Amino acid sequence: MSFKTETCAQCGNLFSYDDSLFGRKPEWGGGMLGGYLCSNCANQRKQEQQLKAFREDDRKRQEMDNIIRENEEDDRYQREQREQRRNQELQRQAEYESANPGEYECPNCLYITLKRNASRCPKCHGTVSSSYWYTINKREAEAQEQARLEADEWERARPQREAAERAxxxxxxxxxxxxxxxxxxxxxxxxxxxxxxxxxxxxxxxxxxxxxxxxxxxxxxxxxxxxxxxxxxxxxxxx
CATH class of the missing domain: 1.10.287 (Helix Hairpins)
Structure with missing residues (x-):
């Protein structure tokens, strides 16, 4: 065995180590001047590195937790906003149906409160004349007749369409x-x-x-x- 004495690059104390072929070399201190470290300083630096790595891992874990928490809060906010909009839409729909419970528009208050051929509005209590219903019935009959004519025209044109498709x-x-x-x-x-x-x-x-x-x-x-x-x-x- 061959022992060699060195000065610790960190604390400045003298220490000896086995400089033979199978001896254990001391840890290199690094830095601008270089030099070896004694066992105490080497252990201290190792502990500092482990503590630094632990703190870095803890910092990354906290950052990840913050990101997850922010995403969860954002998702919760989006759900709350969607639920709020849905509730508002349902409320508006309920208010509209409450104000317009009928099938036809009242010519007096202009709310949809009338049932077919009703003579009085249940909301404004206005009178509905027979001429109003005559106009409504006539318009509906014309619309039904127009729809029937279009359906008949479509049916009559079926042979021509089929012939064109075959051609x-x-x-x-x-x-x-x-x-x-x-x-x-x-x-x-x-x-x-x-x-x-x-x-x-x-x-x-x-x-x-x-x-x-x-x-x-x-x-x-x-x-x-x-x-x-x-x-x-x-x-x-x-x-």
């Missing part, structure tokens, strides 16, 4: 079928045209005659194939 669906189906058929026969048609023109350009003598005879023989087959394509198109198009 639109048919047009869409034809367009879709045309795209499908063209995408199928288009490449074959182009390839056939290229093959025919290539045959006419490079054929000679008997080969050309054979090609012409072959085209004549297979012409009905081609026409039948095109007719089949047309029937498929008509099937998809809904004709």
């Amino acid at each position: 639109l669906k048919k047009t869409k189906a034809k367009r879709k079928a045309t795209i499908i058929i063209c995408s199928i026969i288009g490449p074959f048609l182009i390839a056939g045209i290229i093959a025919v023109f290539s045959g006419y350009s490079f054929s000679r003598g008997i080969e050309k005659l054979v090609e012409i005879i072959t085209m004549i023989i297979f012409l009905p087959i081609a026409i039948g194939f095109l007719f089949l394509i047309y029937k498929i198109w008509a099937f998809f198009a809904g004709d």
Whole structure:
């Protein structure tokens, strides 16, 4: 064992420590001048660091508690405001229904207090003439008649609407079928045209005659194939 003496960088006292390979080095004091710390100062600084960390954790915990408390208070305030607005709305509705318990407006006090064909207002006790109810009944009858006419007009226009919808669906189906058929026969048609023109350009003598005879023989087959394509198109198009 090899002991070495150092001066504590904090308290200035001398202390010894084991400077051998397996010895325990003292804690480095840090700071501007550096230096090692004695065991007492090292323990004291460790306790101060732990206390500082504890205070920092406590501060963060208090901040979090304050945030949670503020959020809870804000939520409670919002609920109270909504409840207050709801109560005010219910109160206004109750006051309105209390002041307007009827079905029709009184021509005297202008409150909705009258039942149908009533002769006197229960609120202002004013007299309601028969001409007032005649006007009301006439207006309601005209409104009902107008609603009936609109419903009849809508019902009469139903076949035209359905026909227009069917025509639109048919047009869409034809367009879709045309795209499908063209995408199928288009490449074959182009390839056939290229093959025919290539045959006419490079054929000679008997080969050309054979090609012409072959085209004549297979012409009905081609026409039948095109007719089949047309029937498929008509099937998809809904004709």
